Amino acid sequence: KQEVTQIPAALSVPEGENLVLNCSFTDSAIYNLQWFRQDPGKGLTSLLLIQSSQREQTSGRLNASLDKSSGRSTLYIAASQPGDSATYLCAVRRGGNQFYFGTGTSLTVIP
Amino acid sequence: DAGVIQSPRHEVTEMGQEVTLRCKPISGHDYLFWYRQTMMRGLELLIYFNNNVPIDDSGMPEDRFSAKMPNASFSTLKIQPSEPRDSAVYFCASSFEISTDTQYFGPGTRLTVL
Numbered sequence: 001k002q003e004v005t006q007i008p009a010a011l012s013v014p015e016g017e018n019l020v021l022n023c024s025f026t027d028s029a030i031y032n033l034q035w036f037r038q039d040p041g042k043g044l045t046s047l048l049l050i051q052s053s054q055r056e057q058t059s060g061r062l063n064a065s066l067d068k069s070s071g072r073s074t075l076y077i078a079a080s081q082p083g084d085s086a087t088y089l090c091a092v093r094r095g096g097n098q099f100y101f102g103t104g105t106s107l108t109v110i111p
Numbered sequence: 112d113a114g115v116i117q118s119p120r121h122e123v124t125e126m127g128q129e130v131t132l133r134c135k136p137i138s139g140h141d142y143l144f145w146y147r148q149t150m151m152r153g154l155e156l157l158i159y160f161n162n163n164v165p166i167d168d169s170g171m172p173e174d175r176f177s178a179k180m181p182n183a184s185f186s187t188l189k190i191q192p193s194e195p196r197d198s199a200v201y202f203c204a205s206s207f208e209i210s211t212d213t214q215y216f217g218p219g220t221r222l223t224v225l
Contacts, residue, residue, distance in 0.1 A: 034213065043115070043202055043216035089154065098167070099144075101154035
């Protein structure tokens with residue numbers, strides 16, 4: 001069974017700092033990997049989707065990378081803002097349309 | 112589009128009662144997913160549909176859980192009888208295509224079983 005791990009579980013940074021969130025998965029046979037943001041009491045919002053053939057995706061201040069061979073993905077957030085405070089989850093899709101989510105990293109950006 | 116709509120947003124019930132959660136996907140989306148989120152287990156896929164047909168229900172925890180999609184704009188997740196360990200946030204999500212498209216999540220239903 002695919003296991004998805006996110007470290008750290010929680011992160012607190014001062015505003016303006018660049019930061020990296022990590023996601024690792026045990027089985028490299030994935031179709032894609034997706035990063036989501038979840039605000040308290042809300043559903044998930046998709047940030048970036050990386051197909052297995054891609055190495056990275058960028059959207060504004062966000063950049064996600066994927067290294068299938070090592071089973072790792074990172075989400076880079078540049079110039080963090082208090083509005084970035086949320087829980088960030090990664091999810092991998094395997095064959096058979098199976099989806100596996102990490103437990104998330106809770107990010108707090110301090111003004 | 113209003114996005115994925117779920118109802119109710121909060122449900123409190125007593126053990127043994129039947130619970131029905133509802134979801135309206137985004138119009139035009141062919142895929143619908145039901146997830147459960149708990150502190151202990153994180154987010155788990157319960158079941159998903161393609162064109163109203165259940166494709167994979169391997170995540171459904173027990174026979175007490177059932178899901179239906181009678182048409183393209185409506186799905187239900189039913190728990191009968193409910194138990195305290197079913198307490199969780201249940202999310203519905205939809206997508207246009209499964210391999211290349213992102214999933215759009217609803218706001219979730221917070222279920223508490225006493």
